Amino acid sequence: MRILxxxxxxxxxxxxxxxxxxxxxHPQKTLQRRGTKKDVETIVLLCKQHGATQIVVGLPYDCxxxxxxxxxxxxxxxxxxxxxxxxxxYQDESFSTVEAEQVLLAADLSRARRKEVxxxxxxxxxxxxxxxTEGPRSKATQEEPI
Numbered sequence: 001m002r003i004l005x006x007x008x009x010x011x012x013x014x015x016x017x018x019x020x021x022x023x024x025x026h027p028q029k030t031l032q033r034r035g036t037k038k039d040v041e042t043i044v045l046l047c048k049q050h051g052a053t054q055i056v057v058g059l060p061y062d063c064x065x066x067x068x069x070x071x072x073x074x075x076x077x078x079x080x081x082x083x084x085x086x087x088x089x090y091q092d093e094s095f096s097t098v099e100a101e102q103v104l105l106a107a108d109l110s111r112a113r114r115k116e117v118x119x120x121x122x123x124x125x126x127x128x129x130x131x132x133t134e135g136p137r138s139k140a141t142q143e144e145p146i
Contacts (some may be wrong), residue, residue, distance in 0.1 A: 004047060004055045005127025007093065007119050008074045013039065014119030016127045017050050022135050025127035027120035040080045047086060055086055058093030058126035091130040093122070 005025055007014035013031040018024065031042055047053065057078045062068040067075075075090075082088045 001054075002050045002052045003127065003131075004043070004050065004052045005091075005123045005130070006043070006055060006057045006077075007123040007126055008057060008077055009033070009119065010070075010073070012119050013043075014121070014123035015043075015046060016120060016124035017052065018127060018131060018135075022131060025124040025131060027124040030119045036077055036080050039077060040084065043081060044084055044086070053086060054089065055081060056089045056091050056127050056130040057081075058123070059090040060093055089130060089134065091126050093126050 001022070002020060003018040003022060005016040005018070007016075011033055013033060015028045015031060016025045017028050019026065028046075031039070033039060034042075043055070047055070055078075057074060059067070059074055060070045078088045078090065
């Protein structure tokens with residue numbers, strides 16, 4: 001089993017996938033938005049290809065920690081995905097793109113190459129944060145006696 005991670009934007013969706021042990025997130029691809037129905041079809045197909053029944057969707061909060069207009073648009077896609085039978089979890093995506101940009105700058109990628117891969121890397125940051133706090137490894141450490 002694997003889990004997909006999504007960084008949903010207005011023009012693109014960054015996609016990441018976990019490894020089979022649910023320990024590490026790996027950037028996969030960037031999808032161009034084509035409308036909710038077509039986006040759902042594409043993501044469902046990706047889930048089938050990777051054997052995923054669960055998706056972690058990055059949820060944007062405003063500077064006060066509230067869900068704003070962007071979060072509502074992301075939830076529309078999440079609700080549509082949930083309607084297909086997939087399990088959807090949301091993860092705070094605050095600063096995921098900033099973190100992804102810092103990694104890409106440190107790797108000395110050109111501006112064009114950074115633009116090409118930043119969304120999928122942001123999806124990996126979102127998924128990794130979820131795996132670290134909600135995944136099987138984090139639950140095992142939470143259950144250990146002190």
